[in-house]
Amino acid sequence: MRNGYFQIGCTGGGTVVRLVKPVDGGNEVTAREIAEYLSGHGIVYDAGLLTKGIQTAASVANNEFLFLVNKDIIPEIRESYVLTIRPDKMIASVRFYPPSMKGERMTAQEFLMDLKVKGIVFGIKEKEIEAFFAKPRYCTDFIAAMGVPARNGCDARIKYFFNTDLHSRPALSEDGSVDFFHLNTICHCKKGEVLARLYPEDPGENGTTIYGEIVKPREVKRKHLEFGRNITLSPDRLQITSDVNGHVALVQDKVFVSDVLEVENVDTSTGDIEYEGSVLVNGNVLTNFSIKAQGHVEIRGVVEGARIESGGDIIIARGMNGMGRGVLATKGNVVAKYLENATVSAKGYVSTESILHSRVMAGTEINVTGRKGFITGGRVSAANVIRVKTLGSPMGADTIVEVGADPSVKLRIQELQKLVVEHKKAIEISHPVLTANMQKLRQGVKLKPDQMKYFQEMLQEENRRNQEIEQYLQEMESLQAILDASSNAKVEVSGEVFAGTKICIGDVSMVVKNSMKFCKFVKQQGDVKMTAL
Template sequence: MNGYFKLVNREGASSLRLFPPRGEGKPVDITDVLEYLTMKDYVCDLQTLKQAVGGAAKEEQEIRLGNETRLPERECYKLRVGPDKMQAFVKFYAASEGGENMTAEELINDLKLRGIKCGIRTEAIEGFFAKREYLEEILVAEGHAPVQGKHAWIEYKFNTDKKAKPTLNEDGSVDFFHLNILNHCNKGDVLAVLHPEEPGEPGEDLAGNRILPAEVRKETLKYGHNIELSEDRTVLTAQVSGHVELVEGSVFVSDELMVENVDNSTGNIDYDGNVQINGNVATNFRVTAKGDIMVKGVVEGAQLTAGGNIIIARGMNGMGRGVLKAGGNIVAKFLENVTAEADGYVASESILHSRVTAGGDVNVDGRRGFITGGRVCATGSINVKTLGSEMGADTIVEVGTDPKLKERVNQLQKQIGEDTKLLQTVQPTLISAKQKLAKGVKLSPEQIQQIQSMAALNKQKTDAIEAANEEIEELKQQMTSRSDTVVRVKGEVYPGTRICIGEVSMVVQKTTHYCRFIRERGDVKMAPF
């Protein structure tokens, strides 16, 4: 049994008696005593109280509180309700000598009067009144937490990972043909299974307020040609043999479109599946595919856009106008005067005077393995043999931030600027109208309608600015530089090359061999390879 205390009121004097614990019980805590005395408006000497509380750990103690005679104090309690209003705790204080004890019924009624109407734990309350364990918090009421449901999810029966990378041959060249990036399928194969959402159950807090579970996310199976959806809309099955891939959340099964060259004989190509070009792509032509694009020859100043990977076995000289955009990876023998964007990695034997961005790593390996001129950005790391040039070509490499997130932040900031400029023209008119109305000036129906339209526009643009600022904050958190990103140089890095990691950068001052660049304590540092 815990130690406890109670008031003793005699004629012409009042005192506090402290009782030691029994068995495994806890001794009296001075905080509880001070709380109670303050609540009952008693004053005592703190040093005397400390000595008495310390002594009460072993034997009964009594200290004088005053010379006045007071009425007996009833048994009482202190209530604590959790911040989420799901739990209520009570700590009891003993009655003074001659004071009345509370009853379970009295406490329950009191709790209800104080707004605790649901989840009252009658057994716990009756348990206290059977044993009267003072100065111990008792859980007397508990709400019913909502049961959270389960989101719907899709189980794909094929490999959705696009991390297959080219291998190096013994002679140092890159093997662009054996990438194992295709998921082959046969007619009748199950490609994806939808597991439906499971709704949750609402809960209730102490006051009886309903607490709804979080909304569960629904999913639907998205698919293209050559795929059958089951009657219950939960299973996708291949209708033809070929290859399957996931592009922007949709499942595609396709036979491959194969052409010799893309030139005047074919015109531009726009295809739902994969495209294989056995020869070359001529200048000014466009190839668009929802799947992969493989070119066994060279690409000139053309534009290739793929939902999946782009593979160019003999490289690309974009002539300043060539563009590559891939929802997967870009693999090319070389990239020269090209703008290339990949959601995945970029792999090449050399990158010359190009603007390259990758959602993953940039790997420039092989016999030459150089990045010279232009700007190369990777959300992941950059691995290169030679970086920059002896001739001092402007070369910038950047790792650690997603270029697409940066672009989105710039778009939002531009939108905020435009909306703010518009508000600066609308708000003075609204303020003037409010002042006129306050002075009792009557406005025509046309003026009122115009003001209402402007007020609606003001609210719309204010809300848009607020939403844009919130999105910018979220994007900036996502853009926080990853600690594992690095620029690795297996050969030489030349002076004038700029290395950016996240928001910090450095310019290389002298030729250095076999090194890496990392972010350390807010700066870009050079470290051994």
């Protein structure tokens, strides 16, 4: 296959065009291309003669056809070309046009020199160029230079070989009650078991444009394995294994392994408990005692007016009557038969059959399910959703439920953004001074003691600011995730909500005027709206 092409002839009678037809399905020459060529070389032509000549050439059987475009005598024309650069500067394609019938051809070296003058210095296809000059194919595009695109790498990732799902839910029995004895919320591990493996980041490779410019790949995120006690890091720092038989948990991207402290009751026989791992209480926790554990706390009996703090989950099989002073505080989830006269704070979810006159706060959601499934009295807050069967009381007990991110989250993000800007401005001011002093030191120039002291202080200050910027950005990312997750906050009532109940979503609220069944409360157009469930 070969494209058709044209050639200019300079005769005593004027300027002629020699039109050569394509072979084996090649592209034909267009009138527009010939016209652009003539105009580009300053040749005045008769458009009517050009159009008529092309039409006549198409109608004859000859492979070549000559026709006149003007009666002017013009000088001979050298072989020429049109160079097209792709916007990303990765490809330069060229289209050559033959010299006039008695004109001179260009040499390969001349064309290569032209490319150099134009700044094209990388990825030049010398073999293709030499092949063209040895056997020209006119009016046909070919690649004269090709850059190398950047190869994007990939972020580092960590694969965990245990269940990291913080949204495990207790199963419902056939009678509608919650089965608190088979929660499966603890991941057990054995000594020598692989817990996690780090797959390092691939930084990718730089690319180069045809102008020799370096094109960098996108930045990748680095990670490293974070872990606590009872865990061994492999020599290549890519794998962690358990040192003990116990349980494993992932808390805020850090792996914890611990064995379990088991007691019958928390009372005068044990005193207060403070433990690095998890705690299992087979009986009850009595009033005024406390448990503080880094891992999970599981209580198979009842909790009275006690204080329980946990770095993992808190599970109370028979519920809690806090007597107005009981406190549950956890970085994980809370699962309890019931919560009465207690203060509960969980960064994860709260799941229970009933909440009575309590202050309950959850970082994600609150599910009040089971046969009773009621919230009566007190204040109950969750970031994303509250699901309940019966909300409020026909007796008029003050009941407040809240969902959505705290307005202080937005204020904190704005404050962090301002701090980042201030730190970057300060670095921009000090960095030139540091760079100048570093250059002097490299050149062997000795600084005066006071100058060296000032230089070291500035360097420490810049490092401190860079570290703080990184911390601020990480905090902004986590706060933004909270804000994004709370955009669809809602309260779902699968049974009945009683009049007098106050519903708060973000910064707006409403008081239910009439009892309603099977409904949902969401924020729409700046107000709390009630819709069908």
